[in-house]
Amino acid sequence: MTEPTEPAPARPAGRLRGAGRRTEGRPDRAAWRSLRHRSMRWWSLANLVSNAGTWMQLTVQNLLVLQVTGSAAATGLSLSVQAAPGLLMGLLGGAAVDRWPRKVTAAVSQAALALVAFTTAALVAFDRLDLTVLMVLAAVTGLIATVDGPACALLGNDLVPTEDVPSAIAVGSMVHSVGRLAGTAAAGVVVAFLGTQAAYAANGLSFLFVAAVVPFLTPAAGAGGAPDDAAAAPGPRAPDEGMTAREGLAFFCRRPRLVALAGITGLSAVFGRNYGLTLAVLVTGPLHGGGGAFGTVSTVLAVGGIVGAVLAARLRSPSVRLVGTLAAAGALLQVVAGLSPSLAVLLVLVLPMAVVESISDTAGTTVLQTDPPAHLRGRVLGVWRSVSTLWGLAGPPLLGLLMELAGARGALVTGGLIIAGAVGAGAVLRGRALTAAPATA
Known part of the structure; x- marks a missing residue:
């Protein structure tokens, strides 16, 4: 999605109840x-x-x-x-x-x-x-x-x-x-x-x-992301409109926060998001539940996703740091879930797992769709589609292999530690780079 550059003026008439209300000096965080x-x-x-x-x-x-x-x-x-x-x-x-x-x-x-x-x-x-x-x-x-x-x-x-x-x-x-x-x-x-x-x-x-x-459909006031008018207008294109797909890929690769976002999301997709596989095996195996028990777990995951979406709607300017923090938190919850002694304990854990995942997804998608300049956003989403398809195809076989070697509990614990460890290592490296930057300037 493209991001407009200025907020639309508030119009009291015709608003939804509870949506879009602003108080003097306080930003609007209504979910709707x-x-x-x-x-x-x-x-x-x-x-x-x-x-x-x-x-x-x-x-x-x-x-x-x-x-x-x-x-x-x-x-x-x-x-x-x-x-x-x-x-x-x-x-x-x-x-x-x-x-x-x-x-x-x-x-x-x-x-x-x-x-x-x-x-x-x-x-x-x-x-x-x-x-x-x-x-x-x-x-x-x-x-x-x-x-x-x-x-x-x-x-x-x-x-x-x-x-x-x-x-x-x-x-x-x-x-x-x-x-x-x-x-x-x-x-x-x-x-x-x-x-x-x-x-x-x-x-x-x-x-x-x-x-x-x-x-x-009419763009919001101040929206500058859509190329409709420029693309439809006669006359020569602006120089940036002639950029090739390769230059779009180069922009993505040279943008550290997008590369970091791809790394965090990719690790989470492979080792932390395939709950339909890992939790199904955990519930029907070590926890001795049946199809009905897994159905209950799936329902709780769905409810958590909706709750997370409502909370995420209150975000205004999410960052890659927030995405990483949420990914690490979700990974640690996954580790504990892998050690669950009973179905009841697992049900208590999967709700916050789903909430954190949903907020992280919304924050990451917002960064992805608003960080690049307007004329490059389509190509950035194109790069993202390619890499997400890659990890979507490779993730289940890799996770299946891990489950064969370590079992359902081991896959959840190992996968969670991999995600949390990678996010922590990335944060440390970034902190060192920021500390070293003034010294070399």
């Missing part, structure tokens, strides 16, 4: 303050519809692959094929977002995703879907997403002033959670009465709804 902007409210509604449609489709997607191929391996392959463009083409997709008008890019990419969903629905309805077509559709979806992801993220931030960006990101996180619940619940009903193709058709309609809303 981003929703005082009309365009942000419409954008959140569009995202809710889109997320519900996407999760409706995802709920039946694996089942569809199994029905078509009869192979669990093919199901995993389809997911990898869809993720591959993010790894290989993420930077180019981000460069396209920086070069093209943002609203047009978001609307066109949403319409393209709708076309893919409708095509899949038609092929399913007429029984013309086979493995080759499935893989092609998965690859096309992944390719479109390399442009759609950063375009929609940055467009959302154009709708609020700078200090409200954390609130906008946190609201987006909550919208994602609600959409996931609604879409998953609706999938069973839709498939039971209308068939698998209906889930894809519904997702296509959700994409079209977003595409229809985009043209009516």
Whole structure:
């Protein structure tokens, strides 16, 4: 998401209750303050519809692959094929977002995703879907997403002033959670009465709804991140608009705080965020629980994520230091969770673990989307998509190997110590560098 450069003027009329209120000399930290902007409210509604449609489709997607191929391996392959463009083409997709008008890019990419969903629905309805077509559709979806992801993220931030960006990101996180619940619940009903193709058709309609809303969105006063007007205007481009994707990568690599953010997030993603795997094995293994017990743990994690999103929405200017501190705190909680003697103790620990993780995610996303200059934000998100896809693909096998060697408890404890140790070492090195800088100046 892009960050505006100045706060929008306060307008008492039309505000949501409790959102956007300011007292003299005191900054506004209301969790829902981003929703005082009309365009942000419409954008959140569009995202809710889109997320519900996407999760409706995802709920039946694996089942569809199994029905078509009869192979669990093919199901995993389809997911990898869809993720591959993010790894290989993420930077180019981000460069396209920086070069093209943002609203047009978001609307066109949403319409393209709708076309893919409708095509899949038609092929399913007429029984013309086979493995080759499935893989092609998965690859096309992944390719479109390399442009759609950063375009929609940055467009959302154009709708609020700078200090409200954390609130906008946190609201987006909550919208994602609600959409996931609604879409998953609706999938069973839709498939039971209308068939698998209906889930894809519904997702296509959700994409079209977003595409229809985009043209009516208005950036917040002072927003300077969107390149829409400049990109659409005739005449020569400014020098910075001609920057290549490679120069965007170079900017990322030369920016220590972005490299540090990538390191912290990558370690956390590999060793600290795969709770669906580590906690499932811990609950059903050493703690002697069943599927119902893990369901309870998953529910507590979800509740903690929502609580964390509400708290994170009160942030105004998060930093990489805050992200590192939260990552280390979450890692230490993970260590203790790995040593839990009972399910009751684990349940007490997973709530703050989820809260810390959610706040850290919002803080990190805010830094990532607001730190680069406006004309480079798409490319920075493109770099991020590539590296996050890499650790997303490599993380589960590495964690699985660690669990084979050390067990569920050992994986949680070792992973937590690795994260906390790396963050601590980074803080020490940074402190030494800052101390040495004046002496060498």
